[in-house]
Amino acid sequence: MSGRLAGKTAIVIGAGAIGPGWGNGKATAVLFAREGASVLCVDINPRAAEETCAIVAREGGTAAPFAADWTVSARVEAMAAECLARFGRIDVLHNNVGIVEVGGPVELDEARWDRLIDVNLKGMYLACRHVLPTMQRQGKGAIVNVSSLAAYRSPGYPCASYMASKAAVLGLTRSVALQYAAQGIRCNAILPGLLNTPMVHAALKDTYGPGGIEAMVATRDKVSPTGKMGDAWDVAYAALYLASDEAKYVNGAELAVDGGLSVKVA
Template sequence: MKLSDKVSVVTGAGSGIGQAIAVRFAQEGAHVVIADANLEAAEQTYALIKDTSPQSKAYQVDVAQEKQIERLISWTKSQFGRIDILVNNAGIGVAAPVAETTVEDWDRVMAVNARGVFLGCKFVVPIMEEQGKGVIVNIASVAGEVGVYNRAVYCASKGAVIALTKSVAIDYAEKGIRAVAVSPGTVESPWIGKILSNNPDPESARKAMEARQPIGRMGTPEEIANAVCFLASDEASFVTGSNMIVDGGLMAR
């Protein structure tokens, strides 16, 4: 198995892409700390993997809070003795152009999407340095590479994730630490579901989202998890500082 006995932390693992990553990691033999702001959701993910990965744990954390992330990382180290993989997946979004984005929404999205990734990297790197190896996978978005209509702060936050990933990769390559980003296109997820449900014509909105991808459909969380699993594994040992785009051809147009 690709991740046999690897100790991994996955944030935002209570649903969507994060949950799919946790499930895939468990299938590949990893021990997974399922970190999420919603403990009940984290426990539901644990219920999906407990038979294949009984040593996995559910853990409640707000990734925007420095002390909480520091405790998550130190607790994982104390429980398992090491941390092989960190997946910074937790994220939120706001649908608004820049003039209609409130300062409060800007601060909230940047706190989770950018500050949260920064804090995860900040506290896991010393452990990985001590080990002489480790992998950090940051979940970004195609919105960090191109402008997306009505997503001002989300685009800004994901652009920050991509840039930070490259910086971490350069700073710690000699320490045996790899840092990579994954940028999904439009994926079936709770946030997309919320956007569609709030649209006056959900079915037309869904068809428009599907039409943006040349492949003709939205991606699935499992397809993103497949990419993350590869990057986290030793099969990707020569991959660092890059941003893997998994978008059904969206950016090839």
């Protein structure tokens, strides 16, 4: 621990994990706390948020859970108020929540399309909406939005709503980055490539053929230029940099965390 976020307060939304092991949000919340931040761990699943906080507590860090569906404006407003009441500031907003749906426009019915766009995009807008005024008052803040390489490139299976939502996250990131740059607020995006996380185990186990999780892992490892998928800590360390003052002149950036996949042509 080197105190790269010492004295700062961070909100991590999607701070739990969908299954056993390390998800991006869980690893990020734990790493932020290891680096000295007080972390509000927000999740729609209270038990997942509490589990992350328990890990932080065991390591001697500071974290508190907050249950919220970030597609509900009143809950997101309450989240920002809770962070201020408990910790007094909001230095970092880490917008990690995202779900994936396999299918194109014909396979995805309207309700599933709407829910994915709400979860992957509207929630991020609401988080910015309710946290930016505090960052403006402080004259400082860092927002990190988790997009995906799928904003630019197909992950190898149809996922129209996911690709559309992750591209939209980049538009939101650029807009916020420019509007608030002169007020000391930065907004950047992380674009994870192919990762081995509980999320893909849960959502994509049948997407790569009949071999289940093993086939999925083998196929995704093979596609990666490094021969292996990345993991949640790769995203967490990228988030740590963007959240910290080390990145004070980095704004509106799109940081691929993909082992080089985005520059591969064959």
